[in-house]
Amino acid sequence: xxxxxxxxxxxxxxxxxxxxxxxxxxxxxxxxxxxxxxxxxxxxxxxxxxxxxxxxxxxxxxxxxxxxxxxxxxxxxxxxxxxxxxxxxxxxxxxxxxxxxxxxxxxxxxxxxxxxxxxxxxxxxxxxxxxxxxxxxxxxxxxxxxxxxxxxxxxxxxxxxxxxxxxxxxxxxxxxxxxxxxxxxxxxxxxxxxxxxxxxxxxxxxxxxxxxxxxxxx
Amino acid sequence: xxxxxxxxxxxxxxxxxxxxxxxxxxxxxxxxxxxxxxxxxxxxxxxxxxxxxxxxxxxxxxxxxxxxxxxxxxxxxxxxxxxxxxxxxxxxxxxxxxxxxxxxxxxxxxxxxxxxxxxxxxxxxxxxxxxxxxxxxxxxxxxxxxxxxxxxxxxxxxxxxxxxxxxxxxxxxxxxxxxxxxxxxxxxxxxxxxxxxxxxxxxxxxxxxxxxxxxxxxxxxxxxxxxxxxxxxxxxxxxxxxxxxxxxxxxxxxxxxxxxxxxxx
Numbered sequence: 001x002x003x004x005x006x007x008x009x010x011x012x013x014x015x016x017x018x019x020x021x022x023x024x025x026x027x028x029x030x031x032x033x034x035x036x037x038x039x040x041x042x043x044x045x046x047x048x049x050x051x052x053x054x055x056x057x058x059x060x061x062x063x064x065x066x067x068x069x070x071x072x073x074x075x076x077x078x079x080x081x082x083x084x085x086x087x088x089x090x091x092x093x094x095x096x097x098x099x100x101x102x103x104x105x106x107x108x109x110x111x112x113x114x115x116x117x118x119x120x121x122x123x124x125x126x127x128x129x130x131x132x133x134x135x136x137x138x139x140x141x142x143x144x145x146x147x148x149x150x151x152x153x154x155x156x157x158x159x160x161x162x163x164x165x166x167x168x169x170x171x172x173x174x175x176x177x178x179x180x181x182x183x184x185x186x187x188x189x190x191x192x193x194x195x196x197x198x199x200x201x202x203x204x205x206x207x208x209x210x211x212x213x214x215x216x217x218x
Numbered sequence: 219x220x221x222x223x224x225x226x227x228x229x230x231x232x233x234x235x236x237x238x239x240x241x242x243x244x245x246x247x248x249x250x251x252x253x254x255x256x257x258x259x260x261x262x263x264x265x266x267x268x269x270x271x272x273x274x275x276x277x278x279x280x281x282x283x284x285x286x287x288x289x290x291x292x293x294x295x296x297x298x299x300x301x302x303x304x305x306x307x308x309x310x311x312x313x314x315x316x317x318x319x320x321x322x323x324x325x326x327x328x329x330x331x332x333x334x335x336x337x338x339x340x341x342x343x344x345x346x347x348x349x350x351x352x353x354x355x356x357x358x359x360x361x362x363x364x365x366x367x368x369x370x371x372x373x374x375x376x377x378x379x380x381x382x383x384x385x386x387x388x389x390x391x392x393x394x395x396x397x398x399x400x401x402x403x404x405x406x407x408x409x410x411x412x413x414x415x416x417x418x419x420x421x422x423x424x425x426x427x428x429x430x431x432x433x434x435x436x437x438x439x440x441x442x443x444x445x446x447x448x449x450x451x452x453x454x455x456x457x458x459x460x461x462x463x464x465x466x467x468x469x470x471x472x473x474x475x476x477x478x479x480x481x482x483x
Binding site: 091092095096099100103104107139199200202203204207 | 226227228229424425426429432433434435436439441442443
C-alpha cells in the first residue's frame with residue numbers, strides 16, 4: 001500500500017515536473033496579460049477572472065481522506081471542478097472560500113450542484129491528517145474532496161498550473177501559518193481552466209457563475 | 219488603536235486596548251461632572267445613576283470584545299451595537315441629565331435654535347430613519363467600517379440620531395413644547411415600521427448583503443447566513459421590544475396623568 005502510494009506520488013511528481021517548465025512560462029504570461037489589470041480579465045458573462053488562453057487540467061494523483069489514491073484528471077472528468085490549495089488551520093482565506101462555495105452549492109438546483117466537485121488539496125500535510133481534513137471539510141460539505149500528499153509534490157503540482165508554491169511562515173512548533181495561493185481554479189467539462197476566482201469572490205458571484213459553468217457557458 | 223474597525227485579521231480572544239473609546243467615555247463623564255456641579259440641580263442624585271449606566275453601556279458596546287467583533291467580524295454583533303447605540307445609550311444619557319443642566323447647556327442662542335429645530339417630530343423622525351437606513355447601506359458599511367474614522371463616524375451618527383429620537387420620547391424640557399403622551403406613543407409606533415426594511419433584507423436575503431462580514435475571517439462555526447439572519451432578528455425583535463416597552467410605559471404614565479386630572483384616556 002505504501003509502495004503503491006509512493007509510486008503514485010512519484011508519477012505525479014514526474015508528470016508535474018514536466019509541466020513545471022510550461023507552467024512557469026504560463027505564470028509569466030498570466031501576470032503579463034491579466035495579473036496587473038483585473039478589470040480586463042472579467043467578461044460580461046462570468047464574474048471570475050477569465051484566462052485569455054485556457055490551461056489544461058493537471059494530471060496528478062494524491063491521497064484522499066479515506067487513504068485511497070485520487071486521480072484528479074480521471075475522478076473529475078465530466079464535472080465542473082473547483083480546485084483549491086489551502087490548509088485546515090488557515091484562519092481566513094480557506095474557510096471563507098469553502099464556506100461560500102458550500103453555501104451557494106446548497107442553494108443551487110441539485111441538477112446544477114450535482115455536476116460540481118470541490119477538491120481541496122492540503123498545503124500543510126504535517127498537521128493536516130486525513131481525519132482532520134475530513135472533519136474540517138464536513139463542517140462545510142461532506143461531498144467536498146480532501147487530498148493530501150508530501151508538500152514537495154503538492155508544490156510541484158501548484159507550480160505546474162502556474163500557482164506559487166506554499167511556504168511555511170511564522171514558523172513555530174505547532175502554531176505556524178502557511179503562505180499559499182488564494183485562488184480557486186475552475187475546471188470546466190472540457191477539462192480546461194477558463195476562469196479563476198480570487199479571494200474576495202462573493203456568494204452572489206458564485207451563484208451567478210456556477211450555473212453558467214455547468215451549462216457550458218464560459 | 220483609537221477606535222475599533224475591520225482589520226481583516228484573524229479574530230483572537232486576546233484583549234486589545236482601544237484608548238480612543240476610554241478617552242471618549244472619560245470625556246463624557248468629566249463633562250457631566252463639570253456640568254452638574256456648575257448648575258447644582260437638586261435632581262442630580264436621582265438622575266446620576268442613569269447617566270452612569272448609559273456610559274457603562276456605551277463603553278461596553280464600543281470596547282473589546284463587542285466593538286471589534288461588531289466592526290469587522292459578525293454582523294449580528296454589529297446590529298446589537300446599533301441597538302445599544304441608538305435605543306439604549308441615548309435614553310439613559312438623556313434621562314441622566316438634570317433639567318437645569320440641559321437648560322444651561324442649550325442656553326446659547328445658536329444651540330437653542332438648533333435644539334428647537336431638532337425637537338420637531340418630523341425632523342427627528344427623518345434624521346433617525348435616514349441615519350438608520352443610510353448606515354446600513356452595503357456601500358456605506360463596506361466602505362466606512364474598514365477605517366477607524368469611518369467606524370467612529372457611523373457610531374457617532376447612531377448616537378446623535380438616537381439622542382434626537384429619544385429627545386422626542388422623553389421630552390426633557392417643558393418649555394420646548396414636548397409631544398403629549400399619545401403623541402410620543404404614536405411617534406414610537408411609527409418608528410417601528412422603517413427598521414423592518416433592513417431587518418427583512420437581513421433575515422430573508424438569499425446571500426450575504428455585506429462583503430465585509432461575508433469575507434471576514436470566521437469566528438467560531440457561525441455561518442455568514444446564520445449571522446445575517448440573527449442580525450435581522452436582533453434588529454426587529456430587540457428594537458421592537460424596546461419601542462413597545464417604552465410605549466407601554468408612556469401609556470401608563472398618560473393613564474395616571476389623566477386620572478390625576480379626572481379624565482379617562
